[in-house]
Amino acid sequence: MGSSASDVLVIGGGIIGTSIALRLARAGLRVSVVDADADAGQATRASAGMLAPQGEMVQPDDFFELSRFSRDLYPGFLDELESLTGERVDYHRDGTLLVALDETQMEELDQVYRAQSQLKLPLERLSGQEVRHRLSGLSPELAGGVFVPGDHWLDSQQLARVLVKAAEKAGVTFHRGVSAAGLNARTSRVESASVTAPASTLSARHFVLAAGSWSGPLAQSLGLRLPIQPCRGQMVELEAAMDLPFVVRAGMHYLVPRPNRRLLAGTTSEYAGFDSRVTAGGLHSILQGVMRFAPFLKDAHFRTAWAGLRPDTPDHYPVLGPAVWENLFFATGHFRNGILLAPATAQWVADWILRGQPSRSLDSYRPSRFAS
Amino acid sequence: MGSSASDVLVIGGGIIGTSIALRLARAGLRVSVVDADADAGQATRASAGMLAPQGEMVQPDDFFELSRFSRDLYPGFLDELESLTGERVDYHRDGTLLVALDETQMEELDQVYRAQSQLKLPLERLSGQEVRHRLSGLSPELAGGVFVPGDHWLDSQQLARVLVKAAEKAGVTFHRGVSAAGLNARTSRVESASVTAPASTLSARHFVLAAGSWSGPLAQSLGLRLPIQPCRGQMVELEAAMDLPFVVRAGMHYLVPRPNRRLLAGTTSEYAGFDSRVTAGGLHSILQGVMRFAPFLKDAHFRTAWAGLRPDTPDHYPVLGPAVWENLFFATGHFRNGILLAPATAQWVADWILRGQPSRSLDSYRPSRFAS
Numbered sequence: 001m002g003s004s005a006s007d008v009l010v011i012g013g014g015i016i017g018t019s020i021a022l023r024l025a026r027a028g029l030r031v032s033v034v035d036a037d038a039d040a041g042q043a044t045r046a047s048a049g050m051l052a053p054q055g056e057m058v059q060p061d062d063f064f065e066l067s068r069f070s071r072d073l074y075p076g077f078l079d080e081l082e083s084l085t086g087e088r089v090d091y092h093r094d095g096t097l098l099v100a101l102d103e104t105q106m107e108e109l110d111q112v113y114r115a116q117s118q119l120k121l122p123l124e125r126l127s128g129q130e131v132r133h134r135l136s137g138l139s140p141e142l143a144g145g146v147f148v149p150g151d152h153w154l155d156s157q158q159l160a161r162v163l164v165k166a167a168e169k170a171g172v173t174f175h176r177g178v179s180a181a182g183l184n185a186r187t188s189r190v191e192s193a194s195v196t197a198p199a200s201t202l203s204a205r206h207f208v209l210a211a212g213s214w215s216g217p218l219a220q221s222l223g224l225r226l227p228i229q230p231c232r233g234q235m236v237e238l239e240a241a242m243d244l245p246f247v248v249r250a251g252m253h254y255l256v257p258r259p260n261r262r263l264l265a266g267t268t269s270e271y272a273g274f275d276s277r278v279t280a281g282g283l284h285s286i287l288q289g290v291m292r293f294a295p296f297l298k299d300a301h302f303r304t305a306w307a308g309l310r311p312d313t314p315d316h317y318p319v320l321g322p323a324v325w326e327n328l329f330f331a332t333g334h335f336r337n338g339i340l341l342a343p344a345t346a347q348w349v350a351d352w353i354l355r356g357q358p359s360r361s362l363d364s365y366r367p368s369r370f371a372s
Numbered sequence: 373m374g375s376s377a378s379d380v381l382v383i384g385g386g387i388i389g390t391s392i393a394l395r396l397a398r399a400g401l402r403v404s405v406v407d408a409d410a411d412a413g414q415a416t417r418a419s420a421g422m423l424a425p426q427g428e429m430v431q432p433d434d435f436f437e438l439s440r441f442s443r444d445l446y447p448g449f450l451d452e453l454e455s456l457t458g459e460r461v462d463y464h465r466d467g468t469l470l471v472a473l474d475e476t477q478m479e480e481l482d483q484v485y486r487a488q489s490q491l492k493l494p495l496e497r498l499s500g501q502e503v504r505h506r507l508s509g510l511s512p513e514l515a516g517g518v519f520v521p522g523d524h525w526l527d528s529q530q531l532a533r534v535l536v537k538a539a540e541k542a543g544v545t546f547h548r549g550v551s552a553a554g555l556n557a558r559t560s561r562v563e564s565a566s567v568t569a570p571a572s573t574l575s576a577r578h579f580v581l582a583a584g585s586w587s588g589p590l591a592q593s594l595g596l597r598l599p600i601q602p603c604r605g606q607m608v609e610l611e612a613a614m615d616l617p618f619v620v621r622a623g624m625h626y627l628v629p630r631p632n633r634r635l636l637a638g639t640t641s642e643y644a645g646f647d648s649r650v651t652a653g654g655l656h657s658i659l660q661g662v663m664r665f666a667p668f669l670k671d672a673h674f675r676t677a678w679a680g681l682r683p684d685t686p687d688h689y690p691v692l693g694p695a696v697w698e699n700l701f702f703a704t705g706h707f708r709n710g711i712l713l714a715p716a717t718a719q720w721v722a723d724w725i726l727r728g729q730p731s732r733s734l735d736s737y738r739p740s741r742f743a744s
Contacts, residue, residue, distance in 0.1 A: 236652075272671075277674075278674040279674060280608075280663060280669045280670060280672045280673075280674055281669070281670030282674075283655065283659060283674050284656060284659035284663060287659070288656060288660070291652060291656060297652045297653070298651065298652060299651055300651060300652045302650040302654075305674060
């Protein structure tokens with residue numbers, strides 16, 4: 001490894017870090033990525049790949065616009081990955097069926113429906129009977145639902161794999177199994193990153209901190225308070241008797257289709273430190289949650305379960321932009337929206353590095369907002 | 373493989389078939405075992421290794437005596453396995469804590485307590501508070517319990533592995549991945565078994581049918597009605613924060629200790645044909661069942677889950693003895709008691725083959741009892 005200098009060193013090889021590395025390598029820079037794990041991102045493991053910015057939005061805000069902007073980059077982003085790798089990531093626009101288990105949940109969905117309808121967003125309000133007509137086998141107890149045709153989903157595990165392959169094709173150098181232990185700075189600039197296994201330093205002109213749940217301690221080593229907490233999300237893969245036609249969701253419990261009658265059932269939101277293992281309680285709550293609205297899953301085969309750690313922040317918004325030193329950029333804290341926001345995040349970080357500022361204001365997401 | 377003759381051909385390489393093969397090989401016979409699976413027995417996979425003949429017994433009967441007799445053979449049986457293999461199967465006599473979730477269940481446990489106390493069997497009746505004193509972390513809702521100090525358990529997966537190794541050491545020949553397709557008889561004797569992969573026939577002087585859930589169709593090929601049905605049992609392996617000191621059980625839900633803070637949680641009883649996969653519904657019911665009396669398992673780590681097929685009969689008793697042809701012996705249908713009954717079953721089948729009859733009457737378990 002040595003100390004050969006890159007133009008950009010990205011710390012963190014998840015979806016965010018790799019998307020940034022790809023974008024910069026495509027712009028002609030020499031880019032390296034260091035990642036402690038041999039795996040492709042801890043937060044990705046907590047994702048089922050829903051690109052659903054509408055979700056439970058009742059008031060459009062800046063973050064909603066950010067999310068829609070990034071979602072709309074996806075078709076072009078996936079084309080680019082395909083042109084580099086020859087692999088097409090499984091991507092669908094079949095929508096999401098939001099269902100309500102009782103009248104209280106239906107009132108919440110009605111709020112979503114009214115707010116989004118006023119914004120001319122396409123969605124359909126459904127009675128309990130209409131919901132069951134859309135997908136037979138759903139619970140006869142359902143009070144109703146809302147169908148969101150604009151929602152997309154993709155195979156997030158496949159995306160992670162294809163993205164790394166694309167970045168490698170574009171010339172990005174990956175240092176896997178290597179932990180970034182700290183950043184070494186002089187006056188106003190970071191000069192190198194100290195890494196372990198083997199112990200070494202990696203120099204670069206620019207540094208990007210995209211280490212997800214592990215970003216907090218690294219920022220701390222620079223004296224920046226960045227209260228990012230890992231939020232565990234557990235996930236179950238089932239194989240049903242038939243293909244699921246679209247995403248189905250009731251509150252935090254959802255089903256996302258996968259090829260060959262497989263589906264992902266999720267999830268949990270737990271603050272249990274860096275423990276990314278599946279628990280009896282998590283598995284139970286997911287199975288109970290999804291079988292409550294989709295009792296036909298009782299006979300679905302259990303294939304496997306896993307968990308990932310989403311990087312959460314106090315305001316649940318991501319951390320984007322330069323901080324502390326002029327050549328250090330943060331792209332972390334994406335919480336449950338890392339996959340959705342990856343193409344836009346990559347574009348903005350590339351803008352900062354190549355042009356000094358992004359194409360839109362990202363002030364609300366500046367790293368220093370938790371400093372005081 | 374060819375058609376080289378054995379003294380005994382055992383069809384089925386699970387715990388029952390392998391125990392029989394070992395016993396006969398130790399008596400000096402040339403023994404072969406055929407098994408379709410590379411794995412060590414389908415019913416064993418549905419077992420947590422409890423050797424608990426007392427269980428919910430309220431009336432001592434012949435089967436209870438059979439079970440106690442076999443359980444008492446275990447220490448010597450495990451010594452024998454150790455002397456052949458150098459491996460000690462993990463075996464404990466720490467007892468079972470039966471717990472009641474409500475007053476109705478407590479009345480059932482009281483019946484067990486009164487019946488077994490009258491028989492001078494050792495057990496202790498416990499209040500809800502005493503139950504929680506025995507094992508902290510149990511549900512505060514528990515109405516009470518009964519502790520059965522006489523109950524044993526062993527590591528059934530380890531037993532399966534060590535038993536095969538012991539049988540191989542004793543000279544038993546295993547034909548794995550080979551299905552028995554039928555038995556070929558002339559006048560009063562079976563002469564050979566037709567097997568697949570590669571297609572061949574295996575001759576022997578004696579045949580033992582120990583094919584568990586697959587025994588029914590094989591018996592059918594001989595014209596014997598043997599209504600054995602696979603009863604699926606699902607099993608979950610967890611890793612808790614501490615070692616479980618003994619078996620804990622509420623009805624069909626139980627926890628059985630394993631080394632290193634692991635434990636098995638079970639189970640289900642499902643008639644779903646030969647489908648031995650884990651289902652969402654099965655996993656959910658087991659986790660719900662055990663967390664109801666042991667809520668501390670919420671944070672236990674999920675390690676893996678699997679299922680097995682117990683061979684069940686209409687009266688739930690095993691099928692033991694000769695039938696149809698004079699040199700064909702049945703040792704199957706052990707339902708939930710295969711591991712418990714293995715050493716005794718091996719002894720009785722050996723008695724039949726070597727001495728013409730077993731050391732006790734097994735008339736109640738004769739294969740022909742379902743014929744009419």
